[in-house]
Amino acid sequence: MEKTTPPDGKKPQIATMEALSVAIGVSRPTLSRYFQDPASVSRSSVDRIREGLERVEYVPNFFATRMNRKSTGMIGVIIPYLNDLFFTRLLEAIEIAAMEAGFTVISQCSHSDPAIEARAVETFMSMNVDGALVVPLGNQSDLDACKRLNARLPLVLVDSRPKPLSELDFIGTDHVQSTGLMTEYLCRVGAPPVFLAMPRVNFNAVERENAYLSKMHELGHAPMVIGTDSLNEDGHFEAHGQVVLAEQFARGALVDATILAVNDRVALGALRAAWQYGLQPGALRHGGLRIAGHDDFPLCDYTTPRITTVSQNVDAIGRAAVARLTDRIRAENKADGQIVQLFDGVLKVRESA
Template identity: 25%
Template sequence: MATMREVAALAGVSAKTVSRVFNDDPHVLPETRETVEKAMRELNYVPNALATTFRAGRTAALGVAVPDLVDPFFAAIARAIDEVAAGHGMSTLVTSLGSDPDAEQGIVERLLGRQLTGLIITPVSTDQHWLTRWQDHTPMVFIDRAPQHLVADSFTYDDVGGSIAAVSHLIDKRHRRIAYIGHDPELVTEVDRRSGYRKALERHGIPYDPDLVVEHVDQRDSAAAAVAQLFELADPPTAVFTSNARTSMPVTAALRDSGLAMVGFGDFPMADMLTPSLTVMDQDPARIGRLAAQRIYDRLASPRAEFPLHTVLDVPLVERESSGAQSFGAPAA
């Protein structure tokens, strides 16, 4: 296998210049880049990743820690991060945190022990202060959920504003009895989305009714029980707002032939194929994954840049059929 020094000798440049060409340094002259790339091709040069790791003191990989890789939302984020990392000649190491907050630290520190280039994380606990000792060595970006008791870069969604828009959309459709169905009432994202639900009702002069709020829904059985509970009310809802895609998926099945309108926070595969197709607040998980990965590389390139940077992303409404009063059925053929 050819070495960097052999490529440098053939191209008539230094080994450092070869490294700069391989890492796509924009300051390399075009003619020099062409000469070096020709030498790389002639020698079939492949960089020694292990040697690079030893020199940099890091593994040439981004660590990704999300609650559940089976969840389409987090799977899309992980794929987008991997695409950006590949563009920088790196890999990704991905792990699932699960739903136990007490397990978060152990899982993430085992990942950090691999001496990562950077860490992208969606936390499940309510305290990340323990990550402070890792920050000097490893750039970190939080996604979907901001860090708590830790100063770090983050990309989150406008959970309050998006929920206000979703519920207001249903109100504009003349619905006044709007149920809220959520998953984990302790998650900061769901706290904010529930807050947005209440704010939308208040803005339109609609009293908040706690009987219309059902949580801990993420499976078919809990969704069926939630819908049955809502229909048993003396004054049942005519519309439903679900707080996340994981809840929306089983709720659409439970609402089959119910006639209730629905808006979900977060899109998911085949949501547009349901009958009726599901109106959603679109989080665009691929976008947040790309932005987070690029932020890691920006931090590496400019470690003295403004810190921290907290970016809040809009969640636009994607109006489909379900926000009208129609029955849910099977996916469209």
């Protein structure tokens, strides 16, 4: 077939598959089979279609080409926040693993709102995604919505596990190991740590607080937990850490203590409070104020001082979550026993502690 180029160099734009079939001289059903699976079309038809596509501007409608397929090739992902770089890293790991497995990721953010989280669940069901990975908000999550989703399609919980949904597959970090690792380190090189918590609405936060208490008792130290009550209105982790420690520093308390923050974002707020009161965390390894966190937030290596923390294996969590979901999809969601896969954290020692 001779190739021709329009005088102005621009290819004609084709909007529909019907118009494309006329433009390149191939039937509509043949085109549909080609876009679903080129191997299902004869070699001569494949050559004719590819030559025709070089002469026009046409992008197949993603949803239209999947309407009659058993699989849409899509998986849904719900994350709780867009302003948290941890979830950005997790979504990146999931997307890369999904692409390697031949799936397209449709992501939704619940924006700390259970109503939006529930709407995202309904959206995925209406789109007939092949499966879903959900990172729950916390106690405020619409757990009934997750149950409805699980009844309709393969579902794997990632990073955070609500106890009412503990029977579902879960991929995340072993917080008993990771928090215990940090607690033990801090006790070994200085004063036993005070745990800078957050209001108990986050499943991971509660697990880490309990892991701290257990490890402190195991080591023979008296635990001390602060920050379980909300002292700031905006609810951001950084602001919470700053307000809680500023209140302590203002009355001369904990100025030479070891602080283990529930996560790195709370630790960032704690560093800000220390700066406000002229304190230098980590200046003296065996004395003076020390501040540590959890997660290895991407900014931890660029603060002053750099934050000592525990790194979660985000890449492995993302890969494992996608692998488990694709196994469930290929098995048509037939029950084969619950999977709970937990990854160890790795200590990252820096200047702050």
